[in-house]
Amino acid sequence: MRRGLRVGLAVIGAVFAATGSGASHASISPWSLAEARTQLSATGEFTGVDVTQADRPRFWVTVGGVRPFSVRPVGKGTVVRGVRKWLSFRFSGRVSDSLTGTRPSVRFDFSPAPTGGVRIRDFRGPLPDATQPAFPIRGAFYYGWFPELWTQGGLTPYTHYVPSLGLYESGDPLVLRRHVEAMRYGGFHAGIWSWWGDGDPTDARFATALAVARPTPFRWALYHEREGYGNPDPEEIRRDLLHVLDRYGSKPSYLRIDGRPVVFVYSADDNDCSMVDRWIRGNPGGVFVVLKVFGGYRDCVSQPDGWHQYGTSFDTGIDRQESYSTTIMPGFWLADRLPSPFPRDLEQWRAVIREMTAAEDPFQLVVSFNEWGEGTAVESAFQWATPSGHGAYLDVLHEELRAPP
8 A cells, every 4th residue: 555734824913025125115104113112012923035045044933022123124214203103113032932842032023013913024033953963864754644644445544453543634834843753752854755746745845844843853755655656657756746846946854965855666566677767867966865675676777876675574564675775664455455464563673773784775764754554663652652652662762773852
């Protein structure tokens, strides 16, 4: 078996303008400094986009209570009935960002709006965490296809287990924040996001995942799924990879190796060296491509940047492609099958983690963070919940990989 919440933004009492735009001052009543603070405090959540940064980050901002030193007037102002008033002010201070769940320091100018409320302009947000992991890179295969895939074949939920977060929606920033936190706790550097192409919900939600990870050292890469269900020609591959470069290439939370965005590629087991040739011909340049292995892959004349396996032996729970990648899996249990061909065993899980790290291959991969239908998830579930809040399988990863708290 291979294959969100769309969050609306309430803008209350705020009007936005691009840098350099604005209505005629003749129609606007100026504010005193005290009035400016009151008006800004009353403004609800609004979006701020920092156009000066390459990735044009968006922040979902609530100012709340305004400290006196956070707002100052711009210009000399005019005296109205003995009170000095201004048409422009500058805010510098901390705000609440509901997208990332942080309190970043931001700066913006604001003015009275002709229709009432506040007009925001020249927004400046914080710089991202721009670090990238070094080898070995530890990643978990991740699925952003919920709520659609909670129901399959007449089963709801399509899983033998119950996630601790419930039947969540993959586009919910709060869910994504908790997932990033959980993967970092488990010692992962990156999530490998199942991607079904431009226009698919997994594409739309990926932008939110990147934004959520922006303040952290956690990184995301795409898992190109459609190769596993067809043979896209080099031009189709080129279009997909250009989409990755154009839409995500400037995002600091996208996984890069030697400056190149990383794309993993799922493929069917009957592929051969012609698949490698198609991907090398389709690569527009600048993309680090990691293909899924098949019999005889090492003998191909053309070689991609890396290789991986999706899945493991049910007997051992581990698969090693020497000098390329090691993959481990905690168990396997399709939602519509009984019994499990690969029951979960925490002691075996601990053993394969140790074997994976000892191998020291460049990619150390886990199937999966949240593929609930196949029963391979390491995300917390009611069946293995622990006091840490992250569940037994991430707890063992945390212990064995000596991940930060």
